[in-house]
Amino acid sequence: MKTIAIAGCGKLGTIVARAAARGLLPDYKLIGVYSRTPEKARAAADELAAAGKDCRVAGTFDELLALRPDFIVEAASPKALRQWALPALSQGTSLVCLSIGAFADDAFYDEARRTAEAHGSRIYIVSGATGGFDVLQTATLMGGAEAEFFNEKGPDALRGTPVYDDSLQTEARTVFSGTAAEAIRLFPTKVNVTVAAARASVGPANLHVAMRSTPGFKGDTQRVEIRNSQVHAVVDVYSATAEIAAWSVVSTLRNIASPVVFV
Known part of the structure; x- marks a missing residue:
């Protein structure tokens, strides 16, 4: 039986812990939790x-790492992941990551990948509130792919960000247009999925991202579109809450342990 630990026990980390308590991760033993x-x-x-x-x-976190789990589920923040990833990977502990925005930095992403390869660990980038990583990777491998990402939020979800002003409560508009790398710098905790989709396809500097604010809108729409000369695919996901991100961790862990793997 493999062992797991959870770093970050907010709403999403707690859902993963609760799934373990309910027996939904039968191939794992949850041995430790950590939260700020x-x-x-x-x-x-x-x-x-x-x-x-x-x-x-x-x-x-060092105490959590000292338990030497086989996997650490990271549900904290991109800043925390940047601090934790290399120490975990270098001791052979694999990461199941939610704060994928940390990997928008090419240098850090490459260093984490090299560290994992050198120490027999792995980085699992979960789908979170989007999906379709299989077709994104496939279409990109075929060559000539272009991809874009659309995100819709309600104005309240943008409070505290540089783009918010009270006019968004009554006026629908596009509040951001740029690359995934630019988006995660402006919204460091709100668009991790764009970096995940970018890493599965054309890269953070090449994935175009548009964010729309709609008055009265609740939840999130995440739409990723990729096309090449032979394929045009659209993955469109609406989620009322962020809970789908935590459940994507549970699904990933089950897939890792399963004799039948969906890819």
């Missing part, structure tokens, strides 16, 4: 304890 807010890590561990499963609460 200790109470959240303790709450996640308590859910495991209520299900008769022992799970340690780590006071720091």
